[in-house]
Each structure stands twice: as C-alpha cells, then as structure tokens.
Amino acid sequence: xxxxxxxxxxxxxxxxxxxxxxxxxxxxxxxxxxxxxxxxxxxxxxxxxxxxxxxxxxxxxxxxxxxxxxxxxxxxxxxxxxxxxxxxxxxxxxxxxxxxxxxxxxxxxxxxxxxxx
Amino acid sequence: xxxxxxxxxxxxxxxxxxxxxxxxxxxxxxxxxxxxxxxxxxxxxxxxxxxxxxxxxxxxxxxxxxxxxxxxxxxxxxxxxxxxxxxxxxxxxxxxxxxxxxxxxxxxxxxxxxxxxxxxxxxxx
Numbered sequence: 001x002x003x004x005x006x007x008x009x010x011x012x013x014x015x016x017x018x019x020x021x022x023x024x025x026x027x028x029x030x031x032x033x034x035x036x037x038x039x040x041x042x043x044x045x046x047x048x049x050x051x052x053x054x055x056x057x058x059x060x061x062x063x064x065x066x067x068x069x070x071x072x073x074x075x076x077x078x079x080x081x082x083x084x085x086x087x088x089x090x091x092x093x094x095x096x097x098x099x100x101x102x103x104x105x106x107x108x109x110x111x112x113x114x115x116x117x
Numbered sequence: 118x119x120x121x122x123x124x125x126x127x128x129x130x131x132x133x134x135x136x137x138x139x140x141x142x143x144x145x146x147x148x149x150x151x152x153x154x155x156x157x158x159x160x161x162x163x164x165x166x167x168x169x170x171x172x173x174x175x176x177x178x179x180x181x182x183x184x185x186x187x188x189x190x191x192x193x194x195x196x197x198x199x200x201x202x203x204x205x206x207x208x209x210x211x212x213x214x215x216x217x218x219x220x221x222x223x224x225x226x227x228x229x230x231x232x233x234x235x236x237x238x239x240x241x242x
Contacts (some may be wrong), residue, residue: 009132087134089163094138096160097150101142104149104156 008079011055016040017048021071024058028070031060137242144206144234144241151175151209151232157183166193175203178218181211196222201229208233 011017020034035045049069052058056075061068140147150156152175158168162185170184182197199215199222202208212229214222235242 012132083132083134087136090134090136092163093160094136097147098138098140098142100150100156100160101140101146104146105142108146 007055008057008075011051011057012079014048014051016045017052020048020052020069021057021076024069024071028061028068031067031069034069139237139240139242141240144236147234147241148206148209152203161185162187172197173200174217175200175205175209177201177203179203180217181213195227198222198228202231206234206236 012021016038019037023029023034031046031049034049035042038045049058049060053060056072058069059072061070150160152173154171154173157171157173161171161183162168166185166187168183169186170182172180172182174180177200179200180197181200185193187193195213197217198211198213199217199219200209200211201215202210208231210229210231213227214229216222
C-alpha cells in the first residue's frame with residue numbers, strides 16, 4: 001500500500017477523527033464548532049485535526065480570526081477506490097473458495113448434503 | 118461487557134470489509150480450505166496470480182503465510198502473519214500486524230481477517 005494511503009487509514013482509525021470527517025461531509029466548519037461535541041481539551045483536538053491534515057483529508061483556511069476546516073474530497077475518493085478494489089479481490093477469492101469447498105463436499109460423498117447439480 | 122456471539126465486527130469502520138456468504142458445503146470443509154496449505158494454494162491468489170507457497174499452523178500464535186506470484190508484478194512475499202483464533206469449523210482469525218508467536222510484526226500491519234463459519238440447513242454461512 002502506498003504511503004499516502006497508510007496516512008489515510010491511520011487517520012481514519014480513530015473515532016474522533018471519523019466523526020470530524022462525517023461532520024465535514026455536510027460542509028466546511030470552524031475549528032471551534034468541530035471541537036464542541038468532543039469531550040477533550042482543545043490541544044488534543046488540534047492534534048487530531050493535524051493528523052487529518054497530514055493525511056491530506058482536510059485543509060484549513062484562516063479567514064479573519066476564524067480557522068475554517070474543509071474536506072479534501074480527492075483523498076477520500078482515492079481511498080474509496082482502494083477499498084473497493086480490496087472488496088473485489090476478496091469477493092473473487094471467496095468465489096474460488098466456495099467452488100473449492102463444494103468440490104471437497106462432493107468428494108466426501110455425503111449425498112444428503114451434496115448441492116443440487 | 119458480554120462477548121458478542123454473532124458479530125465479529127460490531128461497528129464496521131471505513132477500513133473494514135464485511136463479506137457474508139452462504140454455500141451448500143459444511144463448515145468443516147470451509148475450515149479445511151483456510152487451514153490446509155494445499156487448499157489455500159488453490160483459491161487465495163487473485164487471478165491470474167499463483168500461490169507457490171503457503172504455510173498455516175491453525176492454532177493461536179501459529180504462522181499464516183501465503184506467497185503469491187503475478188506475471189506482471191512479480192512475487193508478493195510479505196512477512197509471515199500470526200494466527201489469532203483457531204476454533205475448528207467455527208472461527209479462524211489471523212493478522213499480518215504480528216508475526217508467528219504473537220511477536221510484533223517486522224512490517225507495519227496492513228490487515229486482519231476474522232472468519233466465522235456457521236452450519237445452516239444444508240450448508241454453512
């Protein structure tokens with residue numbers, strides 16, 4: 001897996017950071033709004049934001065005295081692509097496993113459980 | 118907290134894949150597919166890849182290692198993974214975040230698999 005996606009999955013491995021991403025899918029928000037629902041000190045929350053920023057998932061823009069946070073949709077799309085590829089790999093793998101298990105089943109000669117031809 | 122019985126992943130996150138399959142074979146045979154190297158070699162590699170080598174010790178702390186060959190990419194041979202749970206015909210879990218014997222992995226972990234088998238009427242899920 002390339003390094004960018006490593007950052008992505010590390011960033012998304014945390015429930016606080018997932019909640020922030022979920023909130024940002026509804027639109028950009030000030031840091032203070034994002035921090036409000038989370039029961040933690042602001043410096044801790046800012047560390048979470050920093051991780052999301054490092055992973056390229058969000059960017060922050062300072063407008064006047066307010067720091068706004070917005071999603072970077074390209075990175076999310078990239079990860080989604082990666083995950084759907086993994087899903088396909090696993091579906092294909094389990095297809096082949098099914099076929100193999102059915103062969104074993106037939107070899108067992110247990111007629112009552114054998115699949116219909 | 119009570120241990121969940123039927124839900125290996127209670128809260129699938131964005132990096133979790135959950136796949137459920139039902140087939141007319143007994144759980145014991147699906148178990149064999151996951152724990153016998155000769156059988157793993159027949160289904161594990163994404164087509165048109167091949168598995169030249171597979172090693173599985175189906176007990177907690179045992180090795181889980183599958184080498185894959187691809188004509189266009191060459192050989193995929195990661196560090197050996199570690200079996201986490203092995204209940205014959207019921208549940209099999211392993212990860213590449215640990216090496217055999219639960220030793221912290223030499224490479225950062227990428228993946229854990231948790232496979233449950235349940236016999237159903239005329240097959241298993």
